[in-house]
Amino acid sequence: MSPVRPRPTPPRVDVRCAFTLIELLVAMGIFLILTVIAIGSFRGVNKDDRISAGAQQVKGWFEHARSMAIHDQQPRGIRLLPDANNPRFCTSVAYIGGVGFDETDTGVPLAVAGGITERKIVGVSLNGLLIRPFAVDSSDAPIIGSNVTAADWTALIENGSLSTITAQNHGLRIEVPRGSGHWYPVQGVDTGSPPFLLLGQPVRNFAQYIGQALDYRLELGPTVLPDTANPLPRGVVIDLDASALPDSWRPVMWPATSSPPAPYGGQMDIMFSPRGAFAGQFAARTGMIHFVVSTVEDAEQLRVQVNEHPANVTASTVPPAPYLPYPFVMADPLTSQRIVSAFLTSGRIASSEVFIDPGDDADPSQWQNNRAGSAFGDASRPFRYAIRGREAK
Structure with missing residues (x-):
């Protein structure tokens, strides 16, 4: 008869019900440090x-x-x-x-038989101090007139790149005729229909330009x-x-x-x-x-x-x-x-x-x-x- 072997005792598992004192102190210390940092941050956001x-x-x-x-x-x-x-x-x-310039596209024909030209053109009046979108009468056929300049200037006025304040603050200028090298300061912008520009000095030899359609190059102010x-x-x-x-x-x-x-x-x-x-x-x-x-x-x-x-x-x-x-x-x-x-x-x-x-x-x-x-x-x-x-x- 073989001897009875004792049943092995399973290993004892320690069940911990709480932190040790050291662990509790460490946790409290970390919590305190974080609290001080948080309070200090809020106090730091003062008026100064x-x-x-x-x-x-x-x-x-x-x-x-x-x-x-x-x-x-x-x-x-x-x-x-x-x-x-x-x-x-x-x-x-x-x-x-x-945004650069608003200017005449010289590739667009000026003379359009029986129709309205799409070329952007202006005219000179008021002793050379006024620049407005060019409009003509029947005696100036075949150029009947251009609504493009007026429409574009109205859009530029609405987006703020062409206005009296913009012209004065940014020193806007217009070259008339385009390519002449003669630039004139824009003193004011009338927002009527059609809009027009008031210059700070008259166009040179303006008398020879009265009634003529002129190409131009206009500086524009900044936009957002x-x-x-x-x-x-x-x-x-x-x-x-x-x-x-x-x-x-x-x-x-x-x-x-x-x-x-x-x-x-x-x-x-x-x-x-x-x-x-x-x-x-x-x-x-x-x-x-x-x-x-x-x-x-x-x-x-x-x-x-x-x-x-x-x-x-x-x-x-x-x-x-x-x-x-x-x-x-x-x-x-x-x-x-x-x-x-x-x-x-x-x-x-x-x-x-x-x-x-x-x-x-x-x-x-x-x-x-x-x-x-x-x-x-x-x-x-x-x-x-x-x-x-x-x-x-």
């Missing part, structure tokens, strides 16, 4: 950080437009868009590009490109009133009793050439333009006393009563602001702080660098850091 981010965004708009101009070898730029809720602020831009620009952070704006901008961008002075005030309109365009230099109205210009980046709350608060003249204004002369000057940059130590400046000669884009002059008053709330008051001071004072640098006081 948002404005700094906004200033960097504005610089990014410029640099991206310059890069596009160099890459595409075409004029490129940005168009500041007034905010829909408050046109005195800007929160986004559109990228724009030049499909590229999308990122808007400023929520609650951050470019304060257009506070910024140092070209006079042509400003709305007409409004009476102190008017409501609402005149909005910014037209085309606030900044163009770069294919070489990366400033183009358009800023080509071969010296000086600087400044954009004040602020929060909506601070910008609105500084306009509470709008009927009082601010201490500094953009205009070199004080407008007569009852008109108000533009509120300038209010360098209030209780607010946070940044200035983004464009150096027109070098093309450099830089960001700086607002200069605050405490004067003789020890109370920061009474610093008069740009507080509302009856006196007019140095309009460039708040931009001193941008112009001279932080160390040059």
Whole structure:
């Protein structure tokens, strides 16, 4: 009889019901670190950080437009868009590009027996100062007339590449006759039917062109490109009133009793050439333009006393009563602001702080660098850091 072998005992499996103390401490430590990071991140998004981010965004708009101009070898730029809720602020831009010329296609026949020519032609009138789509009467047969020029100009007016503001901001010109080498500045664009151009100087020897159909070559302004620009952070704006901008961008002075005030309109365009230099109205210009980046709350608060003249204004002369000057940059130590400046000669884009002059008053709330008051001071004072640098006081 064989001996009875004992049944093997199955291995014991330890069942753990909880973390060990060390594991629990490690888990709590990781959770604490993540909590601190999260809270720190939320605390970091304060007013100063948002404005700094906004200033960097504005610089990014410029640099991206310059890069596009160099890459595409075409004029490129940005168009500041007034905010829909408050046109005195800007929160986004559109990228724009030049579209070239509108000109006569010399391959299209001018004389069409018994029909209307499709050739784009213009006529000269008003002592050589007016250019309009050419229209003829029966005595000028076989040219009966052309509706093509009028239709094309109407379309160009609608897309913004041909208008009085565009002509003045971008220095549009027209060559009449085409190929003559004689270019004339476009001073105004009438949007009637048919539209016509008002020149800044008369066409040479205009008398010999009266009643004639002329070929032409017309420069056009930029139009919006499909590229999308990122808007400023929520609650951050470019304060257009506070910024140092070209006079042509400003709305007409409004009476102190008017409501609402005149909005910014037209085309606030900044163009770069294919070489990366400033183009358009800023080509071969010296000086600087400044954009004040602020929060909506601070910008609105500084306009509470709008009927009082601010201490500094953009205009070199004080407008007569009852008109108000533009509120300038209010360098209030209780607010946070940044200035983004464009150096027109070098093309450099830089960001700086607002200069605050405490004067003789020890109370920061009474610093008069740009507080509302009856006196007019140095309009460039708040931009001193941008112009001279932080160390040059």
